[in-house]
Amino acid sequence: MFINFAFKLTIASLFLISLTVISFAQSTQKEVITKIIKSANDYNSKLAVEKLYLQTDKDNYIAGDTIWFKSYLFDAVTLTGAEKSGLMYVEITNDSNRLIQRSMIPVYQGLTFGSIAINPEEMPQGSYTLTAYTSWMLNFGDDAVFRKQIYVSDVTQDDWLIDYTSRLTKISNQNNVSMGLRIRQYDLMPVGLRQIQLKVSDDRRTILTDKMDTSVEGLLKTEFNLPEKTNTKTLSISLQDQRKGFGNRKLILPLYLNRAENTDLQFLPEGGSFIASLPNKVAFKALTEDGLGVDVSGKIYDSAKKEVASFSSTHQGMGSFELIPGATENYTAQLNFPDGSFKTYPLPLASTSGITISVNNDAKRDSIQIVLHASPDVLAAGKPLYLMAQSRGMVCYGASFLFRNQSVTILVSKKTFPTGLVRFSVLSPDQKSVNERVVYIDHQDQLRIELAAEKLRHEQRDSITLNVKVTDKYGSPVQGSFSLAVTDDGQVKTDSIKANNLISQILLNADLKGHIENPGYYSAAITDSKKWQDLDLLLLTQGWIGYRWTELSTAKTMKFPAESGFEIRGKYTNLFNKPVVNAKITLLGNRPAVLADTTTNAQGIFVFTGLVPADSASYFIEGLNQKGKKGTGGIEIQELIPPVFQNNQRMLLPWYVNTDTTGLLFIRQRQELKATMEKLTGKNMLREVKITGKKVVKNSKNLNGAGGADITVDEEALQKAKKTSLEDLLTKNIPGFGLRFKRGSYFYGINSSPIHIIMDGMETERFKPESESLKDYHQTMLRSIDAEDIKGIEVMKTGKNQLRYISEFLPPMTEEPFNHIFIEITTRGGHGPFFKKPVGIALVRPLPMIQIRSFYAPKYPVKSKADMTDIRSTVFWAPHVVTNEAGTAKITFFAGDNPGSYSLIMEGTDMTGNMGVQRRKITIEKQQLSAF
Structure with a gap:
């Protein structure tokens, strides 16, 4: 409704602007703009872009902890619950971008919540990235998915x-x-x-x-x-x-060099154009080698070494300066470093033709001032140009204008747009983008959330009741869905400046490129003039995307389909790879048990829906021919294969590196709490002694016999790995395995030793084409085979286990034979590197479905004594707080045994376009128990 209302305002604004700046037929230009707006909005409506945010209970975890989360999936235009997708994927990768785990969870009307257990063996101490997305979001690139960096620690007194x-x-x-x-x-x-x-x-x-x-x-x-x-x-x-x-005892920590001479300094003219003889505002951003902003200052010189401007960053390496460049002039920026050295950077070469745009988005004014300057040739052409503005992906403002002199000033009411980013574009007469400028509009219309405790003071193990009240900007009650995290400040650090939140993610971060440092800093920036200016610098440096208006008439091909829920989709073909039509397909599944059948369509496609797989579920699918007999064709299951996302996250310093006194006291307090609890509960008093036999791979062709390997990955472990590639399996299970570089070429090895892959007793290298390098041959093999294809992996890397493999597979005069490592792969088919797919059947092992679990919060009787056995770091997690018609809800939980302060963070939405975030603290005092 807001978009439609804004469109009416747009037409009125267009008419007024046309009266003042153009002298040709108003109706003609009105029709052109109306057509542009309709084409753009029709195009963007079909895209149905989604935005996603996950609130987690905290950012820092300990080994064996649980990640609790709630996700909010929105239609990017209306900010209502996304209707296109009903299935969400969640991944965790380590700081080397290796996938640790991947699962899925159903989404209903844009909302879902769940938990992920942290397995210490899979997630040892270190930094990790939590990534969430839908299949549909993958069509819009890496920047469309949601990411959050978390840290897992495992503090002991041996550290x-x-x-x-x-x-x-x-x-x-x-x-x-x-x-x-x-x-x-x-x-x-x-x-x-x-x-x-x-x-x-x-x-x-x-x-x-x-x-x-x-x-x-x-x-x-x-x-x-x-x-x-x-x-x-x-x-x-x-x-x-x-x-x-x-x-x-092994510690791994990042090595930051951040050489001053390697400072990355980027210059970004406002609007994307740097035009000679016109006033230009040039923004800049300086980054260290690890990708963080760094404060810099310097001077701008022309080709005659004359100083023409100076610059100095004002926030996280960002700043701006004014310059009127010469037509044939080359400009150089010089950075001066503390040690007396300096480095020069070229500025973009100024163009002699074009338009500059200067936008003033004063927080105290109700309109945005846009000043446009034209080069002489544009002025002489006398052709109409267009100013368009998009918000949330939809065009809600359009105007045509002429240059009667070198500049044009246009005022646009902020009421035309909803809260969020607005992208202004100047279009040429043939509707190509000339300039682009992003600003932020804040009507301060976010939901108001009140978290009021019923009691003024609380003690250990007290019952804590919070009265929640949610209203809009006018004070009217709001019904909505919210999530609340309560954490112990003595064990969990919360930082409102560094932390992202629901509002900043959906209205700001999701539409910007690259990493945003400390996104929480920009919250409520409109109330602080310094933050408002810093936010505008962020948009100048990271807001440009180059929107292509001329492509609006071309339908975009979507590689990834929208998924309304979990389904098994496949194609049944005959021996000639032609689709088998009207064939009966049966499905037999476990966990839970299910038996179903369906038929193929004209393209040989079949679909099974309504399935709810549990962890470790599997489905056996068989195709029958038109006579009802076992088919002789092949079944190809169509599964979502997401891209490997770029690892743009900065490796975090572990807690034990360069720790200051405050940080050390924090860690010690947490360790003392843990030690006290273990002493009182009797946990971890003795080290557990595990006696295990050698792992054995069934039907292995191991030359040393059963169990004759240094490292064994058996069938049980491989079943849990599901679709994990052989390359990832080896990386995860074999220390030191990976791509290595030696003597001018890359190879797969363990540490510095080359590997030989033996598959079902056959040396795979003998089948390598002469034209292909060994590295490429191994890479193709390792990435084309996954855990479902194999029954076991055995590694022979010590002398006693290498000996028979050396004599069998290496030439007699091989240099340093014991430097070679052998990996025996036992496949399910037993045919070595030649895989024969079974005829007419398929085995499907879907990703594990995240099951809904309740957060455990103990309930204590009145006057229960705090004995330090309850030291929850996440004191309470409520993912589904729903306010009623009066906008209220009541939440009750019990305090733990650690006195101090708690941080409360509530986020949520009314699912009609409005969101809210609230943070507050409450104090927990020591018990004052009566002697009677």
Whole structure:
């Protein structure tokens, strides 16, 4: 309704502007603009773009914890519940972008909630990325999916504390890194006179491996040269204790270099055009090597080395300056660094033809001022131009204008647009985009959420009742769906500046490119003039997308279909790969048990719907011919294969690195709480001793016999891996496995040792085409085979297990034969690298479906004594708080045993376009128990 109302305002505004700036037929231009608006909105309506946000109970977890989440899936235009998708996928990847787990969950009217258990074996201490998306969202690229970085820690009193510094200098034209580390125990005593294996690596190779002894003070110093083309964004340090019995103590931390001379300085003219002899506003953004903003200052010089402007960043490396460039002039920016050095950067070359746009979005004014300047040729042409504005993907403003002199000023009422980003575009007479500028509109119409505690003070184990009241900007009650997280500040750090939230994600972040530092900083920016200016700089530097108006008449091909729910879809073909029509397809499933049948259509397609798979579910599908007999064709299951998302997340520093006094006190308090609870409950008093036999792979062709391997991945583990590729399986289960570089070429290896893949007793390398490199051959094989194709993996890497493989598969005079590692793969078909797909049948193992679980919150009787056995870090999680017609709801939970303060974060929506976020704290005091 708002869009339709805005469109009426648009037509009125268009008429008034036309009267003042054009002298040709108003009706003709009105028809052109109406046609542009209709084409754009019809096109965008068919796209049905979705926006997604997940609220989690916290950002930092401990090993064995649970991630609780609620998701809000919106139609991007109306911000109502998305209707196109009824299935959502959730992934967790580690800091190397390796997939840890992937699951799915149904979505109803845009809402769903669930939980993900953190398995310490799969998710050891480190940083991870939580990614959520629908199939339909994949059509719009990486930036369309939702991402959130989380950290998993596992604090024990055996942990080390690491302080390190690094410096990079040029020595003999090589990048030399000098690094100093101090290693201390948890009690701050130095880890002295200890042999440490130190490794430095990026995502492609190991750069340094050295065994060193710490000094009495726990100090280590080293230097090494950094090879060319090193990926400095993924550099990491590995420290492993070499003392006997402590070989498992291994710490990995990111290595940040951030060389000043490698500062990335980008210049972005307002509107995308840098036009000679016209006033231009030029925004800039400076980034360190790890992708974060860095404050800079410098000067602009022309080709005669004359200073023409100066610049200085005002927020996270962003700023702007004014410049009227010359027609044939080359401009250079010079950054001066603290050590006296400097670096120069070229500015874009100014064009002699075009239009500049200058937008003033004053927070205190009710309209947006747009000033346009034209080059002489544009002015002389005398042709009509168009100013269009989109909000939430729909065009809700349009105007035509002429340049009667060099500039035109247009005022656009902010009431034309809803709260959120507005994208202004200047179109040429043939409707090609000339300029683009994004601004933010804030009508301060977000939902008002009140969280009022019934009591003024609370003690340990007290019952806490919160009265929730939600209203709109006019004070009217609002019905809606909300989620509430309550966390213990003594165990969970919350930061409103760094944290993303529902409003900032949906109205801001989802429509911008690249990483946004500290998105919470921009919340309620309209109430702070400094933040409002900083928000405008963010839009100047990250808001440009190059919208292509000329493509509105071309239907966009969608690779990924919308999914209304879980289904099994496939195609049944005969021996000549032709579709089998009207064939009967039967399905037999377990967990839960199900028997169903259907028939193929004219294209041989069949679909089974209404299935609700549990974890580890599998479905056996068989195709029959038109006579009802077992078919001889093939069944191809159509499954969603998502792209590998780019890893744009910055590797987080672990808690134990460069920890200050405040951080150390925080960690110690959490550890003391844990120790007290374990002492009182008797948990973890003794180490569990596990006695396990050797794993055996059935039907293996292992030359050493059953169990004759150093590493074994058996069928049980592979069943859990489902569709995981063989490459990912090896990466996950074999330490050191990956792509390596040596002597000018890449190869797959374990650490620095090359591998040989033996499949069902057959050496696969003998089938390699001569024209193909071994690396490419292995890569194709490893990525085309998944866990469902194989029954077991065995690795032979020590002498006793290598010996028979060396004699069987290596030439007699092979150099360093024991440096070769053998991997025996046992396939289900048993045909080696030649896979024979079964005829007329298929086995489907879908992704696990996230099951709805209730958050456990204990209930205590009156005067229950706090004994420190209840130290929940997430005190309470309520994913489905629904307000009634009066806009109210009541929530009750019990405090834990740790006194201090709790952070309460509530987010939600009325699912009709309005959202709200509220944060507050409550204090938990120590119990004042009566002596009687």
